[in-house]
Amino acid sequence: MTNKNITAPTSMFKVKSRASKGKLKERNVIWLVLPTALVLTTLFAGGFIFGILQSLGFFSVIAGDEEKIGFEAYLNAFQNETVRAGIILTFRVAILSTFFSTIIALAISLMISRTKRFQSALIAITQFNIPIPHVVAATGILLTFSQSGIISRLTNHFGITDGSSGFPIVTNDPFGYGIIMSYLWKEVPFLCILILSALRGPVTNLDETAKTLGASYRFRLRKVILPYIFPSILSGTIIVFAFSFGSYEVPYILGQPYPSTVSVVAYQLYTNRDLANRPTAMALATITSVVIGLLVYAYMKLTQQEGRK
């Protein structure tokens, strides 16, 4: 049974159809759900809860510390200069990368969808970075933009900069430029394929209809296309933000020893020789998760209101 001919046209109409068919009730659904539920409950929920417990002082490594159950680790975390500086840096880097990668990906996706020639080539190129591991991405950015990187050598050769120290510092820098660039390089393509997929869907029909009715591109963009692909953008932004906030490899390679992002700081605390730092590491990890969760929730609430307008 070939699906290419049958599914393609009908799927465009079928999107709404499951709503009309209604969801099914079946006893056997538990077998579909059980393996995933088991894996995620034991590993994910279990790990997360154990982390919280350890942050409160349970399972202490230091013998005789059993009485120290409480929020001391959280106090330590907030009083720790490295943690505070790390939180500020992480926010900055995550918000800027998410914002710019979304805008750039949206622009590029719209441009690609409007380009007739080379469209499949462009789509193929967009996908190229997706399977590239983040460690390699960070390495590429480092070797390209460091003061002795390839761009610096070019600008030095043409007399634009003087020596390696004359090149601006954008890797292992206090602002986080290198980290942001690495995130952009990986996240723009990811968001592009989300948006491009959404643009390929039923919205093309609506867009065609609007076009024949004489609507300008600007109008169609605002009233038809953007509202339709909005869920994909929202979803992608959330995934990208959460990743940028919690990533370890990229800030480690492209950041500084101090300040470093929360995941790097948490790992350093966890593996610190002074075992009293372990609960603090767990506290930081819990704080990070809560912060991301709250931000995502606020973001969704905000954009849902916007969407209703």
Added chain:
Amino acid sequence: MKFKLLRKLLVVMLVATIPGIIATASSSAIGTTTYTSPEWKKILKEAKGQTVNWYMWGGGANINTYVNEYIGAEAKKYGVTLNQVKLNGTAEAVNKVLGEKQAGKNTGGAVDMIWINGENFATGVQAKIWYCDWATKLPNAKYVDWTSSSVNSDFGLPVNGCEAPWATASSGLVYDSKVVPKSAVATLDGFVAWVKANPGKFTYPAPPDFNGSMTVRRLFYYANGGYSNFLGTYDAATFTPAMAKTATFLNSLEPSLWRKGATYPANIGDLEKLYASGEVSAYFNYGALSSFANVQTGLFPTSTRVAAFKEGMIGNISYVTIPYNSPNKAGAQVIANIMQSPAAQMKMQVDGVIGSPAIVMNKTPLSSQYRSLPIHPSSTSPATLAKNANPELTSAWLKAIDAGWIKDVQQK
């Protein structure tokens, strides 16, 4: 008839013990009691078929080649398989054993051997996670000078047979002679003056990186006119003004460092990348004697040289230790013994692996061969670096100096 047989038996038994007596007699002549021959035979038998998981810092290409190819091959001759586990930092292995102890895993641990010294060793001593009473008993321990304080005390802490010496690391200044003149590296005074006059070419990794910590320590001695005040147990009253002096000096040096001291390389690997690409032209390194290996591969310029200041450089000995819960203690001891053999120790220096031997080469059959080893132009002799050697301080001082640097220099 019976008595004749009995007498013969007694004579045979007596004669059989003579080699044993000679063995113990000769080993106690150097001051250690090695394993008796049957004891060592038992260890060899137990070791056959074991796989030893040796956890060590994995950032040195030469070290990895030497360990995996040479030591691994030698170990195979005894039926022992060596599995090198590369770490980002020794603390990871210590943490792992600590974690296992926390989880109650007192047998069948994942770690069989750790390349270690200083603070990491001290942490383990405190937590009681080392297997002891073996290091002085290895057959090749007869070449180790256990009477020397630089051997029997690790950063001020008594070794107590819990770790076996592997290599001597005398730090040196690695520099590019095309950029830094020879006159500037004769004394630390002269070098500091050169750095101030030629900004951006020198830096050090941020503590707690091992080499960064050493550089800060050496400059701590420099800012305080020497190390004599700090050789005993840690004393906050002595430390605070000394740290203040050091911070003032280091902060005054910052504008002349790479990136004006706004940031420091995260570890020695990052610093060597900077040296390899030419961004910096000088740095302190415990592994100074292995820099020539990078010249041979073309990574470092051929104008690379190694120098020791007249005021002396910091040096130490690094060891291998066996965790209390290792299931392969016999195999680990066999490997530790191989590492201490004169052939292995000499090859270590020849291949530019770590530094120089930890055993007394003069007492070995390879003594004359060792004395006539050629020195690569981008290296120097261990004796040069060891002249006027500055000692290490105890862990408490180290922790305090590292923390003081982070607070008063990095975070400012």
Added chain:
Amino acid sequence: MKVIFRPLFLGLFVFSVFFPFLSIIIWSIAAGWRFPDLLPERYSMRGYSIAFDPNGDIVRGVITSTIIALIVGVIATVIGSAAGRAIAMYNFKMKKAFQFLVLAPLIVPGLAVTMGIQILFIKYGLSDTVRGVILAHLIPTVPYVVMIMSGTFANFDRSYEEQGQVLGASRLTVMRKVTLPMVLPGLAVSFLFAFVISWSEYILTLLVGGAAVKTLPMVLFAFLRGSDLTLVGAASIVFMIPPLILLRFTSKHLVGRTSSVTGLGSV
């Protein structure tokens, strides 16, 4: 002005996709590359001969990473597809809670979870083992599969399955001959994501495998902490190849008419 804007922007985009690879490639064949040289003075294949040494770390890293990523990919795709079907096509008790459970790993950093679970892994002998690493890798991968496949199944027309059943085929046959071919694009994309995430995973492997499980990211990270950029370059190139090969086979499903990536668009 407007005419050149789009080609310029897109041209810039294409350039920025490929440009960072240039320095990696050059370093991988350089025998030393001092500043300010535009190109290395001498070239050498030392990096690649070390990389392809059958007894070397990189080859072993490739083997370990491939085995782990394949197993993770298969397990995640199988159990995630089942869950995706359930979410898209059925209503059941605790469905909202289940959806939350599936999405949460995308929000909570993997580091937080793995640090928390490490003590249990040590106790149950899962730390420092390949199977422990495989389990840990399921945490970030299964959610992606569930989302992608719930998107696929949302566009799925049950009537084909029903027709099959009406015509007398068993459930298994229906699944094999009707369902599977229709959701194959989604499965392909799911497997791609799960494989790539597992292949690239560093910090989870470090915490659970504890440097004893030598995946390729661990090897590359170790080289990055050393001073040998030639080796870093060669290892990076080797690191990129298998995922790119996988992309080659699944790329037509990533952005297509029946695109399943839309599933990711319904968080």
